[in-house]
Structures are given as structure tokens and as C-alpha cells.
Amino acid sequence: MGRTTWFDVDGLRKGEWTAEEDRKLVVYINEHGLGEWGSLPKRAGLQRCGKSCRLRWLNYLRPGIKRGKFTPQEEEEIIKYHALLGNRWAAIAKQMPNRTDNDIKNHWNSCLKKRLAKKGIDPMTHEATTTTSLTVDVTSSSTTSSPTPSPTSSSFSSCSSTGSARFLNKLAAGISSRKHGLESIKTVILAEQPREAVDEEKMMTINMKEKELISCYMEIDETMSIDELPCDDSTSGFVAFDDYSLIDPYRDSVYVSDFYDETEHLDLFLL
DNA sequence: AACCTTCGCAACCGCAAGGAT
DNA sequence: CATCCTTGCGGTTGCGAAGGT
Known part of the structure; x- marks a missing residue:
């Protein structure tokens, strides 16, 4: 072939x-x-x-590449990581070192995507297609109606909310590095937004999001050990992605704990 | 048996980011 | 600072194999 x-x-x-x-x-x-x-x-x-x-x-x-059929466990992993990371195949492949991004992408496009669709799950949002999809966006007016957290109902989407995820990630990175005050971080980020995208209503939402993000971030105590970090916690909704970062799939956000200050780590999640 | 469709997967292409000059 | 070059990524294509009619 x-x-x-x-x-x-x-x-x-x-x-x-x-x-x-x-x-x-x-x-x-x-x-x-x-x-x-x-x-x-x-x-x-x-x-x-x-x-x-x-x-x-x-x-x-390259040595160490696993070829051939994907096991059910691997398929589960792909679906899980796709729900968190979207179509970022390279990032997903980093979590599955024996598989190439191309392999994962091919398997997703040819098999898993269709399988999820058959089950009535939207492959992009990982939500049931019969229910209304809740996608957090900086333009959304309400930030208090997060769905009940569950591993399959994540709204972490790389397509529909790219802007908000990028904004929140940068904000998280800025807070994490503590290099700037919050106001200056906000100014820098807003300068990168398209002019028409920053209307008054959006500004209000951004301010609200900012407060929300900061309060979430404060939940991470810098003195915590890695084992104490929130993980799959149904109360907070955080998912510990690795030793140093947390994903809040319900807000399209990533938080990097303060004791790890290499911002390149965050690049994995930037959309 | 012949034809058509779908599947699986290797490889290509365009674009973007980052580094070098 | 601008331009060029290299590297990496994600989307898409091409094509043989497999399955269906």
C-alpha cells in the first residue's frame, strides 16, 4: 500500500x-x-x-514506535485527551509516547470520530448531541452555570472557543510567572484581540472571567505537594493533567502551579 | 467475477513559530 | 528590524486493501 x-x-x-x-x-x-x-x-x-x-x-x-491496532485502552486515552486538548495531535502524542501524532490523528479521523458520532456524542465537544452544548466563551453572559463535571461532558473545545482559551491561558501564564501586575497582563492581552472583538460587554465578561480565574488559581496552594493537587475532583472540576498543571475543562483553562515557573510548559496547551 | 464503496494509513502540503543572519 | 531558513504541526490527499452488492 x-x-x-x-x-x-x-x-x-x-x-x-x-x-x-x-x-x-x-x-x-x-x-x-x-x-x-x-x-x-x-x-x-x-x-x-x-x-x-x-x-x-x-x-x-524512529525506534520505539508501536504500530498496528489500537487497544481499547489506547482508544479510551485518545478520546480522553482529545476531550481535553482538541485536535492537538502532537500534544496528545506526547501523552502516548509509543504512538505517533499521525497515527493518532488517522485513527481518530477514520474510526473514533465516527464511533462517537454513532453513540450520539459530538466528537468535537464530547457532549451528547441531543443536549444543548455549553461552550464557555468570553462573550458569554453567564459564568455561573457550569455543567455538573463528568469526564465525558467536557466543553474543552479547540474550535468554538479558541479565543477565550487563548485569553485565559495567557492570563494564567501571566499570573503564574508573576512578571506583571494583573492590569498590565490584561492590557497586553487585550491589545492582541481584534479591535471589534473588544466591546464593552466583552470587557465586562473578561473582567468577570479574570476574577473567576484568579479565584480558581488561588485554590492551588503553592505549598501543596504534587500528590495533593486536585485531581478529577468533582467539586472543583479540575483535572490534574500532569505534575505541574491542571485543566479546568469547564472553563477552557489551564492553570500552572506557581512552583513550576517554566512557561514553555504551558505552550502545550495554547490553542 | 466485476464493480463500487469504505477503510486504513502513509505521505504531502501549507502555514506558523522561532532562531539565525 | 527585516528577511531567510529550519522545524513542527494539522489538514488533506492518494491509493491499495477489504468488504459489500
Whole structure:
């Protein structure tokens, strides 16, 4: 199975990889390590573009890749992480180190998405399609009507509420780093919003959201040990995503605890 | 047996972010 | 500061296999 082989205008080979090409790539990387994909093909004696080599290595040749059928447990994991992270396949793949993002994405698109839809669950919101979907947005007027938390009713969506998630994440990052006062954080973030997006009503909602976020953030005591962090707590709605960050799926937000101040960690969640 | 449709998956493409110059 | 280059990501496509009629 695969694509037919052809050559582009620069004489670079496209389409299916041969066993000989795979061998050359593996031998070269084993000898010289990763990096400099642009010049790698020439040095490895391959008539491919660097991008193609990189993809082949990451999705197929790299050691430790698990191939073949997904187990029910893996499928459950994908659904769980998709509910939290949306279509961020690379982020999901980081939680499942033996599977590639491409593999996960393919399995989701060809199988899991349809399966959820058949069950009456919206694959994007992970909510029952028969009930009204509640998606938090900075434009929403009410912030007090979060649904009863349950692992399958998350409204963490990467599409319908991208703006609000980005806003809240940046705010959380700003608070977390304590580099700026709240007002300056807000000013910076609002400057990034499209002009028409910041009307008076939205400002009020943002202010309300800000207070809500701060109060939520304060629930995390910096003196807490990792084990004491809220985890799948039906009262708070927090889900401990890893040792240092919490997701509040009902507010499309991520909170990073204060004792971990490397903001790059938060990048995983930025939409 | 022939044809059509769906599935599964490897690979491509365009875009964006970040670093180097 | 601007431009170029590299790397990484997500959406989409192409195509053989499998299944259905």
C-alpha cells in the first residue's frame, strides 16, 4: 500500500519510500544523529527533501514506535485527551509516547470520530448531541452555570472557543510567572484581540472571567505537594493533567502551579 | 467475477513559530 | 528590524486493501 513514486521539478523523489531508502536514512541517523534535515538527504545519499525524511523518520523509522491496532485502552486515552486538548495531535502524542501524532490523528479521523458520532456524542465537544452544548466563551453572559463535571461532558473545545482559551491561558501564564501586575497582563492581552472583538460587554465578561480565574488559581496552594493537587475532583472540576498543571475543562483553562515557573510548559496547551 | 464503496494509513502540503543572519 | 531558513504541526490527499452488492 502506498503512493506511486514520482519526481518533482527539482528531481526529488516523492511518494512511497523503498526499503533501500529507509535503510540509508536509518544508517545515517544512527551514525550522525538527528537535526539539519535540510541538508540530510544529500549527505545520506537520498533523493528526497528534508521534510520527507523527517516525516519518514518520526512516523515510521524512529525506534520505539508501536504500530498496528489500537487497544481499547489506547482508544479510551485518545478520546480522553482529545476531550481535553482538541485536535492537538502532537500534544496528545506526547501523552502516548509509543504512538505517533499521525497515527493518532488517522485513527481518530477514520474510526473514533465516527464511533462517537454513532453513540450520539459530538466528537468535537464530547457532549451528547441531543443536549444543548455549553461552550464557555468570553462573550458569554453567564459564568455561573457550569455543567455538573463528568469526564465525558467536557466543553474543552479547540474550535468554538479558541479565543477565550487563548485569553485565559495567557492570563494564567501571566499570573503564574508573576512578571506583571494583573492590569498590565490584561492590557497586553487585550491589545492582541481584534479591535471589534473588544466591546464593552466583552470587557465586562473578561473582567468577570479574570476574577473567576484568579479565584480558581488561588485554590492551588503553592505549598501543596504534587500528590495533593486536585485531581478529577468533582467539586472543583479540575483535572490534574500532569505534575505541574491542571485543566479546568469547564472553563477552557489551564492553570500552572506557581512552583513550576517554566512557561514553555504551558505552550502545550495554547490553542 | 466485476464493480463500487469504505477503510486504513502513509505521505504531502501549507502555514506558523522561532532562531539565525 | 527585516528577511531567510529550519522545524513542527494539522489538514488533506492518494491509493491499495477489504468488504459489500
